[in-house]
Amino acid sequence: MNLALLFDEDFVAPDRVVLRGRRLEHIKSILGAAIGDRLPVGRVNGLMGLGEVISLTNSEAELIIKLDQQPPRPLPLTLILAMPRPKMFRRILQTSATLGIKDIWLINSYKVEKSFWQTPWLSDDNLRENLTLGLEQAKDTAMPRVHIRKLFKPFVEDELPALLEDKEALVAHPGTPTPCPTHLNRPAALCIGPEGGFTPYEVGKLEEAGCQSVHLGPRILRVETAVPVLTSRLFNACL
Amino acid sequence: MNLALLFDEDFVAPDRVVLRGRRLEHIKSILGAAIGDRLPVGRVNGLMGLGEVISLTNSEAELIIKLDQQPPRPLPLTLILAMPRPKMFRRILQTSATLGIKDIWLINSYKVEKSFWQTPWLSDDNLRENLTLGLEQAKDTAMPRVHIRKLFKPFVEDELPALLEDKEALVAHPGTPTPCPTHLNRPAALCIGPEGGFTPYEVGKLEEAGCQSVHLGPRILRVETAVPVLTSRLFNACL
Known part of the structure; x- marks a missing residue:
């Protein structure tokens, strides 16, 4: 603290x-x-x-x-995350808040186990507590907003296109030919899949909604590592 | 895996x-x-x-x-880390291995509690197990080397100068005026302090040995977040 x-x-x-x-x-x-x-x-x-x-x-x-x-500047990043395994979720929330991410969407994906959505860490009080711990670590006051979307298709078809407007929209997808950009330093939306990745169908739907598939090199990172690595890569001037 | x-x-x-x-x-x-x-x-x-x-x-x-x-290229980074709190140490080891760091020095610092050095995670078997988990996550085979130095001054005075030769040498030090470089993509050594940071005396000794103090912006990151953030910032072309 x-x-x-x-x-x-x-x-x-x-x-x-x-x-x-x-x-x-x-x-x-x-x-x-x-x-x-x-x-x-x-x-x-x-x-x-x-x-x-x-x-x-x-x-x-x-x-x-x-x-x-004034608190430090927020990161201009919308983070769209397949709901992580509960034991990682808490740390990912804290880390995202520490990094200055203010807009977090938790979405479903084929490889998200149904039980993940039952975690008590998703309650309003527990979300606030973990985001608070992340802000207190960083020395920041701006509380991130967390949005929960338990259905993939309605989110991607009905909400995502508007969310991506005026943003560089990316989906982290190992094995794709395009490397993740660096030094973006302008509003962006970043989708990160579950352990095992989004399915090809899901990547297709995210691309239809306006996301570009990018990779991070030959190493496969855990989600909790990918969030700081990608954030640092995209926003070197804001961190 | x-x-x-x-x-x-x-x-x-x-x-x-x-x-x-x-x-x-x-x-x-x-x-x-x-x-x-x-x-x-x-x-x-x-x-x-x-x-x-x-x-x-x-x-x-x-x-x-x-x-x-061939396994992915190693990161040309020597990571010099004040011994972390045991509950974080295991994750930091795994993450460092996943990121491709091959040379890890664990050193003492005023704010490293004596008890941290007693952790069973420092045994040869446990070091190997956690580094293995990190490599298996990344899809890499090159086992990092871990060096344990429980005395700060002899390490910094007698070993560090040779270790820093032909490398860009940095110490992460919040509040210093110089920002951490980006896109270094050449051999580097990076010192990261304990929770609460290196003391001014310690920063002075690290600077004497050839390190430059750099900051990462206004946010204060946990060590486990600083490692991927700094690595990604320094080596965007290698990750």
Whole structure:
């Protein structure tokens, strides 16, 4: 936690917050903060700054805050991801938030196991918690939006074409002849398949909707590795 | 496992191997292979090719192999890493192997907790197992070398200068003014600190040894995210 992210419910006055639970634990145990210390804080979807600890008990910390800095620029990337295996999903969410991705679509694919959609990590509270951990790591405040689409065909036919408008649209597809571009640094949409990849039918449908198939070289990367590798490759100027 | 990595002890004849344990389980349960099926295989530090299943029981699979393809090119990167927290270390090893990094130095730093060096993941067998998992993911055969240096100063003063010869030498250091280069695509050495970063003293010693401090932008990345992000940024032509 390189910054404590503040939510509306933390505020007891316009310049004063009370923190409990995980953030309190971190402030006490990891940072070893004392009264008078100043810690990096930021308001969700708002400014960042410092919070001065004015009281500290076993159950809560109270801070007077001053917010006067803009968060880092968002990445202009729409990430369209076949729903990952639950044990990877949590890390991928956190990493995506840390990297500055603000728009995440979770879609179905033939190789997504039905059980993946049952994971408790998809609840609103758990999505928010993991995205918060990613933002707190990065020192960012802009909460990503996550969209869940459990049917592949209606998403690709009815929603995707509008989503791709004015963007460079790519699908990561090992074995295709075109390498993934570098230094794009302009709005893009990137589709990443499940373990084992999208099926040829699915790649065909994504191409029909406007995506170009690109590869990342001869190595096959896990999804959790492909997300930072592709992001870094496309947006070297924004990271 | 996109390829089964073969070791000397797996060979029962020059063109024939017997697999047990994890690789057998994978072949049966995940790939659902049957007699006559051909699976991607590769010999550690050697060629890749296909293995045809000629017998399959509950305890072993026998394959006739034909190896005729070169593995992907190694990344010309020496990765010098402050020993990570054990729960992250395993993933970082696997990811580094998947990315094609062949030379990994684990070093001490003020913020590396002493207990990190006690992890069983540092045993020879566990290092080999996790690097194998990373190579099998990537479809590569060239086993990375891992060097363990538990004393910072003797390593940096006595070994590092020779290690950096003829390489672009960088230390990732948030807050420094110079951005990390892109498209280097030539031999490089990259130092990445622990959570919380190298101390100013340590950065000074690394600079004395020939490293240049570079930053990755305003976001603070976990080590496990920084490795793929930096690798992708430096070596877009090799990945």
